Amino acid sequence: MNRFFKALVPTLLLTExxxxxxxxxxxxxxxxxxxxxxxxxxxxxLDVIGAVLLSVVIFRMAWRSEGRMNLEKAGDN
Known part of the structure; x- marks a missing residue:
């Protein structure tokens, strides 16, 4: 599973x-x-708009986290 989907799954669950x-x-x-x-x-x-903004923030945080984990994984090899 690539980085996009690994960041998307927690975003959808938390936003839901x-x-x-x-x-x-x-x-x-x-x-x-x-x-x-x-x-x-x-x-x-207005509540849904707030949730969309929250999902953008969560996705960006998950995206960065997945990037850091990929760098750590590449450094271990």
Whole structure:
């Protein structure tokens, strides 16, 4: 498996967990405040945008980590 997929897998898993938790929290809080459906949908869209930004950060960190591990592996040979 190449470096891209090795960085993509943890990114997808961590982002999925974060998005499920945050989307549920946003929906629960706004529902308790009796917000309208358009307010809830708007907040969920902002939540998804935040999750996409988080996934970019996680992917970049995983990409760098995989690069360092590849360099260490090449240095051992």
């Amino acid at each position: 967990l974060a998005l499920i938790s945050s989307a549920t929290a946003v929906w629960a809080i706004l529902s308790e405040m009796h917000a309208g459906k358009y307010v809830v949908f708007g907040a969920e869209i």
